[in-house]
Amino acid sequence: MRMKLWLYLILSVCFMLAVGFLYYSSWRISLRVWVHKSLYDEQGFLLKLDGTLSLELTYKYGNLSKGACKPGFAAAKMTAIYPKFNKLAPVFLDLNYKRFAKIGDYPPPFGVKSQERIIDHLLSVTKNYGLGENLDIISCKTCIIMGNGGILINKSLGQQIDGFDVVVRLNQAPVKGYEKDVGSKTTLRITYPEGAIQKIDQYEDQSLFVLSAFKAQDFKWLRYMVFKQGLNIPTLGTVAITMALHNCDEVAVAGFGYNLNTPHAPLHYYEKISMSAIKESWTHNIIKENKFLRKLHQTRKPRNKKTCQRAPGSSPPLQTDTVKTLHCQDHQQWMMGHQDQFTCC
Missing domain, CATH: 3.90.1480.20 (Glycosyl transferase family 29)
Known part of the structure; x- marks a missing residue:
């Protein structure tokens, strides 16, 4: 019985010593880490930015001629x-x-x-x-x-x-x-x-x-x-057309089309950039976009020959023989007038 008591006592003392050692060690480690980190700011730079070089490098660079490149x-x-x-x-x-x-x-x-x-x-x-x-x-x-x-x-x-x-x-x-x-x-x-x-x-x-x-x-x-694969980003005009096709029942467009056969024609109505500038685009594939618009145009169907109804205060009605309809999706339609002027009726 007495032996068991001594055994329990020894085990208890060992346990307390082990816990104390671990606690002391962890405190010392934390202290060292804290002291180490205190030398640096949050980005890892030394808080003391004197930029002092070693004596060896100072001597090396000091012996170079004035204006000479200093390696490293x-x-x-x-x-x-x-x-x-x-x-x-x-x-x-x-x-x-x-x-x-x-x-x-x-x-x-x-x-x-x-x-x-x-x-x-x-x-x-x-x-x-x-x-x-x-x-x-x-x-x-x-x-x-x-x-x-x-x-x-x-x-x-x-x-x-x-x-x-x-x-x-x-x-x-x-x-x-x-x-x-x-x-x-x-x-x-x-x-x-x-x-x-x-x-x-x-x-x-x-x-x-x-x-x-x-x-x-x-x-x-x-x-x-x-790899010349990058001409896949549509112009904002094509993005707008696609958006309209998903949200509108009738869609009309105006001012579209890049005629590369007239390089000196104005690219935009509001600035002096010429049509040839669009060929230098790294992001837009104008040829493919023209094909896209042409396909939409080619699949148009003539409407019945009747005059569009004129809204109060609007311009004279267009005759339907100058207007073509393109059925794109369900109730979505494109109307194209002559001379690449798009309108809707």
Whole structure:
């Protein structure tokens, strides 16, 4: 009996010691984590942003001639204020991008989740996965990122900007006509579909187009552009027609039709853009849209030859021999007048 009592006592003491040790250890761990995290802000930057480099790097860069490119300097300074920075992490996707397992865990713009098939297709025809041979061989590259702010006006920085090895521009920022202030050189032009230049001839020769994909649709857009599959986005006019067919009993259209045989005719009634501009669209397939409208027109049926009823205060009635009816769906109808002027009766 006495042995059992001692045994219970020893077990109780051991249990209390174990609990105490675990409690103490967890407190110490929490304290260390708290102390460690207190060195950084919520983004992972050091709270003390002095950017001090190691003595070795300070000596290395200090011995370079004035104005010489400093190899690895930007990465070293970045690491000094953001220790998680890893220069070896690739910026551009290549055929081995799946070696980074986490890249497939997040959707764009933070990963490529559900986009692997499209990306594989694009990379299969990509000629270079870096900046290109002429730049990749440079051991120390100087780069400048050009913003589009008005602060550049009348600063005459163009010549200085062009002196960098790599000049990066954003979206549709023009160069021609602004060379004095922004330079004439473009190495990379980073954009996303909505901000891209729509006319191919406006892209600079020898420059690289860099897509910054923010959403899944952006990869599809790039595939369409590369493989000429992208002319599938309807004009708003066609969208409106489709909407009307689903919501109206009678549908009339006016001002439609792109006559590519008259390239100098106005594209729109309210601006001076010519008809030829529509051929340069990256997103709209005007030929297919014309075929779509033509099919609707070709399936029209003549109405009975009678005069349309005239509403009070309206224009003189149209004779039905100048009006054709197209039965699209159930009670939905299209009426077309002469000379591509659409009306309804």
